[in-house]
Amino acid sequence: MRRSSDLQPEIADESAWWRDAVFYQVYVRSFADANDDGVGDLDGIRSRLGYLELLGVDALWLTPFFTSPMADHGYDVADPRDVDPLFGDLDAFDRLVTEAHAHNIRVTIDLVPNHTSDRHPWFQAALRAGPGSPERARYVFREGGGFDGSLPPNNWPSQFGGPAWTRLPDGQWYLHLFAPEQPDLNWDNPEVSADLARTLRFWLDRGVDGFRIDVAHGMAKPVGLPDVDPRAELGSGVRHDNALDPRFDDDGVHEVHRMIRKVVDEYPGRMAVGEIWVKDDERWARYVRPDELHLGFNFRLVEAEFDADAVRAAIDHSLAAVRGTGAPPTWTLSNHDVVRHVTRYGDGSIGRQRARAMALVELALPGVVYLYNGEELGLPNVELPDWALQDPIWTRSRHTRRGRDGCRVPLPWEGDTPPFGFTEGVTTWLPQPNEWAGLTAESQLEDPDSMLSFYRHALELRKSHQAFTGDELEWYGAPAGCFAFRRKGGGLICALNTSGAPVPLPPGEVLLASGPMDGNQLPPDTAVWLV
Structure with missing residues (x-):
């Protein structure tokens, strides 16, 4: 990695490589299994770097692989500076980073600063130390309400269902905005920020290129811990309104991000992106101010239905949120917390057709794109049997939310039957459907009409064609159910038809279409690039 003294003016742009990068999210448990235990691991990822290079992505985002009891599949971290044996060890991580860089792929990793595991040494010490102790001051402990302290300190719900408070035998309650096994840290305690800085430097020194900040709108808690307004929308995958839901987006969170940015800036060419479920554009924009995060996930495109007006509104809001901040917009259609977009758009052949169209829309936009592993194969969500479900949302909601x-079902690589080359073991941690035989990477690689070939072609054009420049969009007039925009600068035109009938194409030469064209007409459920 370059040191700051090595950076010359002519490569200053390379030091901000993330500004138009395509990231690929690896859900580590489900990508590839090298030791045949049915769970993906770091060596499994390393074995598939050639595939990722062929796909054409610039960087990886690895979900948590740290020491964890796995109550929330790794987002309950017991040691943020080590690798859980389920996934390998530090040597395996170092090998992965070295080989990824040799393939010209950067590596970014998850950071979980809002909470720890209840098995973390700090929380275990807090349980032993008792009320009023310095050990408990690292977390959010409170006395209960009611005459005998038997009521939770406030009405805050957990994102996974049930109350956000658990009572201990000594009478105190501790806060967990997620599972009880994930106690929230107290960010007013200087030990907490010092420990996160140590974690950042530990991984930066090992060569990571950046971080994805989990629950980046969390961490800071409001003074007095006021109740959530009953009118607030609740649950995971909801953009939060701080005026109604004080659990998130407290103004104090920005001090945390300034600290993170200060540490990351000690290492030239590194970056941080935040998971920011914040409703208001102006409040969202604060997270990507010049001294805070480099990038922020804006989930409006995830939430938009397959409807031209809804997608255009999502794009306009996302562009407006970063305008004036200096940060590029960050786009994504799926991740490990939401229903895959093939399924959201209608499932089956119609869902895949619309997913191809939306991939062209996303990849035509200025800024940064995050792909979720398997979307390039056209994977849908899987309707798993009850016995297979493992997400804590399923148990915490008393089997009312499937989670x-x-x-998160493991990827199909090759062959005609499960486990489709994901593992040489007998089973996978979540069962794969037999119907995925036609969606394996192997079956799609040589098929020019496959989703995988389509993604490879689109990514190559995005990287190499001169039309993909310019930070602003110009919208064309378009029939109902359609839109078309042009990238100011390079001149790329992208048109989308979500209506039920063909519409005339804008003028220009077709560069790539998401499906078969109809002369000079754009068919329904189709998008096209023109120059």
């Missing part, structure tokens, strides 16, 4: 397992 996120359906978008």
Whole structure:
């Protein structure tokens, strides 16, 4: 890696490589299994770097692989500076980073600063130390309400269902915005920020190129911990309104991000992106101010239905949120917490057709794109049997919410039957459907009409064609159910038809279409690039 003294003016742009990069999210448990235990691991990822290079992505985002009891599949971290044996060890991580860089792929990793595991040494010490101790001051402990302290300190719900408070035998309650096994840290305690800085430097010194900040709108808690307004929308995958839901987006969170940015800036060419479920554009924009995060996930495109007006509104809001901040917009259609977009758009052949169209829309936009592993194969969500479900949302909601397992099923690589080359073991940690035989990477690689070939072609054009420049969009007039925009600068035109009938194409030469064209007409459920 370059040191700051090595950076010359002519490569200053390379030091901000992320500004138009395509990231690929690897859900580590589900990507590739090298030791045949049915769970993906770091050596498994390393074995598939050639595939990722062929796909054409610039960087990886690895979900948590740290020491964890796995109550929330790794987002309950017991040691943020080590690798859980389920996934390998530090040597395996170092090998992965070295070989990824040799393939010209950067590596970014998850950071979980809002909470720890309840098995973390700090929380275990807090349990032993008792009320009022310095050990408990690292977390959010409170006395209960009611005459005998038997009521939770406030009405805050957990994102996974049930109350956000658990009572200990000594009478105190501790806060967990997620599972009880994930106690929230107290960010007013200087030990907490010092420990995160140590974690950042530990991984930066090992060569990581950046971080994805989990629950980046969390961490800071408001004074007095006021109740959530009953009118607030609640649950995971909801953009939060701080005026109604004080659990998130407290103004104090920005001090945390300034600290993170200060540490990351000690290492030239590194970056941080935040998971920011914040509703208001102006409040969202604060997270990507010049001294805070380099990038922020804006989830409006994830939330938009397959409807031209809804997608255009999502794009306009996302562009407006970063305008004036100096940060590029960050686009994504799926991740490990939401229903895969093939399924959201209608499932089956219609879902895949619309997913291809939306991939062209996303990749035509200025800024940064995050792909979720398997979307390049056209994978849908899987309707798993009850016995297979493992997400804590399923148990915490008393089996009323099925959780996120359906978008986390291990990838199909080759062959005609499960486990499709994911492992040489007998089973996978979540079962794969037999119907995925036609969606394996192997079956799609040589098929020019496959989703995988389509993604490879689109990514190559995005990287190499001169039309993909300019930070602003110009919208064309378009029939109902359609839109068309042009990239100011390079001149790329992208048109989308979500209506039920063909519409005339804008003028220009077709560069790539998401499906078969109809002369000079754009068919329904189709997008096209023109120059």
